Amino acid sequence: MSRDTERMKRQLEFLLELDKMKNLYRQTYILRDDLPEGSKEFEENFRERKPLPRRENDAEHSFSLAIAAAVLAEYSNEPVDVVRVMKMVLVHDAVEVDAGDTYCYDKEGYKTKRERELKAAERIFGILPPDQQAEYRGLWDEFEENTTPEARFANAMDRIQPMLLNYTRDGISWKEHGVHFGMVAERSMKIKDGSEELWEYFYSLLEDANKKGVLPN
Numbered sequence: 001m002s003r004d005t006e007r008m009k010r011q012l013e014f015l016l017e018l019d020k021m022k023n024l025y026r027q028t029y030i031l032r033d034d035l036p037e038g039s040k041e042f043e044e045n046f047r048e049r050k051p052l053p054r055r056e057n058d059a060e061h062s063f064s065l066a067i068a069a070a071v072l073a074e075y076s077n078e079p080v081d082v083v084r085v086m087k088m089v090l091v092h093d094a095v096e097v098d099a100g101d102t103y104c105y106d107k108e109g110y111k112t113k114r115e116r117e118l119k120a121a122e123r124i125f126g127i128l129p130p131d132q133q134a135e136y137r138g139l140w141d142e143f144e145e146n147t148t149p150e151a152r153f154a155n156a157m158d159r160i161q162p163m164l165l166n167y168t169r170d171g172i173s174w175k176e177h178g179v180h181f182g183m184v185a186e187r188s189m190k191i192k193d194g195s196e197e198l199w200e201y202f203y204s205l206l207e208d209a210n211k212k213g214v215l216p217n
Contacts, residue, residue: 007129010127010128010129011128011129011132013127014124014127014132017094017097017124017127018059018091018094018097018124019059020097021057021058021059021062021093021094021096022057022058022059024057024058024059024093024096024097024100024101025055025056025057025058025101026055026056026057026058026061026101026162027055027101027103027162027173027176027177028055028056028061028161028162028165028166028173029053029054029055029165029166029169029172029173030054030055030056030060030165031165031169033053033054053172055173058093058096058101061093061161061162062089062090062091062092062093063090064161065089065090065092065154065157065158065161066086066089066090068157068160068161069082069086069089069153069154069157070082070086072157072195072198073085073153075195075197075198076149076153076156076194076195077149077152077153077193077194077195077196078149078152078153079149080149080150080153081150084150085150085153085154087136087139088140088142088143088150088151088154089143089154089157089158091136091139091140092139092140092143092154092158094121094124094125094136094140095116095117095120095121095124095140096117096120097120097124098116098119098120098123098124099113099116099117099119100116102116103177104187105177105179105183105187121137121140121141125137125140143155146190146193152190152193152194153194153195154194155190155193155194156191156193156194156195156198156199157194159187159188159190159191159202160188160191160198160202163184163188163202163205163206164202164205167205167206167208167209167214170214171214171215174209174214174215175214179215180215181206181209181210181215181216181217182217184206184215185203185206188202188203188206
């Protein structure tokens with residue numbers, strides 16, 4: 001082979017490491033529940049064919065943010081490099097392979113979140129060749145620092161995606177965890193930094209959920 005095979009091995013190892021994101025489940029439920037039709041377990045246990053609620057995994061979440069960034073970029077407060085935003089959101093949760101997912105309203109978990117994720121970032125992004133290590137670790141740091149137009153828009157996507165799913169599913173995860181209106185409104189204000197238009201729209205969804213009793217005070 002003409003190219004550096006060691007470089008390729010490191011790149012492929014990184015991709016395999018990120019494949020583990022498919023087994024990291026978040027607290028947000030997907031829109032269409034899984035139906036294990038055709039399986040032995042289905043025939044034995046699910047004769048009534050009731051759907052099984054399933055939470056999204058980190059890979060699905062990251063994909064959703066990437067496509068949202070591409071589709072909704074026109075609403076950014078400032079012009080953004082869409083490809084950069086997409087790369088950023090695709091790796092923003094890569095550290096959870098080691099650090100695990102910390103639920104956004106888990107106060108105890110947040111006490112050690114930063115320490116756990118920094119350690120994970122060193123190992124996971126360190127798998128890549130030096131130039132790509134600098135690029136992707138830099139994107140992760142940029143997302144965390146939230147000071148560039150791209151990072152602000154990426155963080156807005158990270159707030160609206162689970163909110164949209166929760167709202168559409170009648171607050172299933174909010175109810176499960178006893179989340180109230182003020183908690184979601186406070187956390188969601190970061191949307192405003194990336195997009196005033198999206199913040200205005202999504203705040204109206206929160207108000208509607210509140211009126212319906214889906215997201216109580």
